[in-house]
Amino acid sequence: MLNGRKRLITALSGLALVVGVGLVPSTPAQAEPDIDTVQARVDRLYHQAEQASERYNDARLELRDLTRDLKALEADQGRQDDRLDVVQEQVQQSVVRQYEGESLSSVGQVLVSDDPGKFLSQLSTMSAFNDMQSQMFDDYATELKALDIRRTATEKRQAQVTATKKQLAAEKATIDTNLAEAKSLLGKLKAEAREAIVSRGDVRTPASVPASGRAAAAVQYAMAQVGKAYVYGAAGPNAFDCSGLTMMAWAQAGVALPHSSSAQYSSGPHIAESDLMPGDLVFYYSPISHVGMYIGNGMIVNALNPSAGVQVSSLHSMPYVGAVRPG
Template sequence: MAAHRKAAHRKPGQRLFSGAAARSAAALALAGAATATAATGSAQAEPRRTAAQVKAEVDQLYRDAEAATERYNGAKEKATAAARSVDALRDEAARRTEQLNTARAALGSLAAAQYRAGGLDPALQLALSSDPDEYLERSSYVELAGDRQAGALSGIQRRINGISQIRARAEGESAVLAAREAELARHKKEITSSLADARRLLQTLTAAERDRYEAAQRADEAVPATGASATGSPSATASGASATPSAGAPSAPNGRAAQAVAFAYGALGKPYVWGATGPSAFDCSGLTQAAWRAAGVSLPRTTYTQINAGQRVSRARLAPGDLVFFYSGISHVGLYVGDGKMIHAPRPGAPVRVAPIDEMPFAGATRVA
């Protein structure tokens, strides 16, 4: 009876393990716990990146930011054009509305005058007139006035239709502008996110590793010291405040290219700021655009449009002033200055500098003029 009561308290379907089954269940439980602990530990203690890995990841993040910058520049150019179009259409609608109001006022005056003159039946007016000839002459004017009124009404209707069409176009352009602004915000977020990730990665380095990294960056980004070299390297101050090609540097193929190159040398040492086109800061395509603007040539804003802004040239035929492009997505551009070197705005934190064109994957070149 007692045994029956003890069994009755057990949950239905519950079985107790014993012997080999119990030992197997315990082993499985321990293995599962060990696996869970290992997984938790690996999630909490990810292997630390080496300084070389951090540098590679940071460099990639900077490239991502630069590609997003060029997309931002393109969207900004289109947003600016859409804003100008909206403003022009609104101005046109306002001008035509003013003309419409003037035409309506003139029509109102004409209608009032005609009402005052035409209150009596025409036959009665003729009968009461002391001068029938004068009446007949006046009635022809009234008929002409009626024709003019009909023409004015037709003109007003045309103006109303025209204003409606312009307002519809303005609404359409406003929608385009809103889409461009949303695109701008998206690309801006991509840029700031990549740069923030790069900063966080750099903070994972030890103080000694960070010092070595920054020293390497300074060495890479240093503007060449004053004095011409036998290879025709540029002459510049360490700050880049005053820099010109040396006497031995290759000459530009024409005066405009020479002006663009001279501008680029004058920009050495100025900071990289995404979206900037000078005069105190530049991004990569902003620098090349400003250099050629100084030579009187208008270039498009982005790398992927600048590459189509002139005649393509092979790497073997490069001349000072040519635009040189890098990476498969055409996300970076520099201004070729000869001897396998370019002047470019590298990335955030790196000033405008002279660099070999071999330091990045070459994608093509364009001769502007």
């Protein structure tokens, strides 16, 4: 009887184990990423990359100005070096003419000194200095001070150039990182879902835009670029970023704009939204990091992002900041 009970318990235990195993859910296949979640993340990455891109454009403008200033300072320092050499030679000749009662070694130290500061210090300790023309000595001291000022300015500008180059590298790295992550997220979606994200936005077929004067040339150029690629830092002819597109469009009208959305915001008078006309530049986000061109009927043409490229969008498809009328 005992052995029968053991066999029953064993059988029931085995059945429970089988049933239990059957009830354990199998590991589900990895779920596809939620489209809305990926959409929000990709949009955020593109926006962060564009912010970095516009900071990169600003830094390029700053580097251009700094480099120009540095060249001017270096040329000015060179001229000051030459002036100092002339005055030093005059002082040395005066020492030879007026020297009396000093040892040959002290005169020699003054005459062969290559260090302007040391030259001035040695000269001031010579008793012969009392007999020298004080104006000549003052001239030399003044020229030496001017040279020091120029050297300091040059060194400061050199440091600024170096720092700006580092900033450029950092912003470029941010752009590349965010773009790579956005592409990776898109790559995880099925083809249909990815296409839905890539083709999102209020894209419309380019139409004839009524514009007059110089604005007509700018609008015509911008509209002709619809469908082209978005590339950070690009300004045509085959790809653009947002400020590169507006810069090149207004260049067709003879208006020079900087390659920077924030800098373009200061390129002309600010226009109320109710007064917008085709050709006006419209700006987005705070701080400003995107610019497009108004084309009428509540629409803009803009280089949107690497997925959408150059397209026509609604005026308020992004956080609107204000508008400027170039020229």
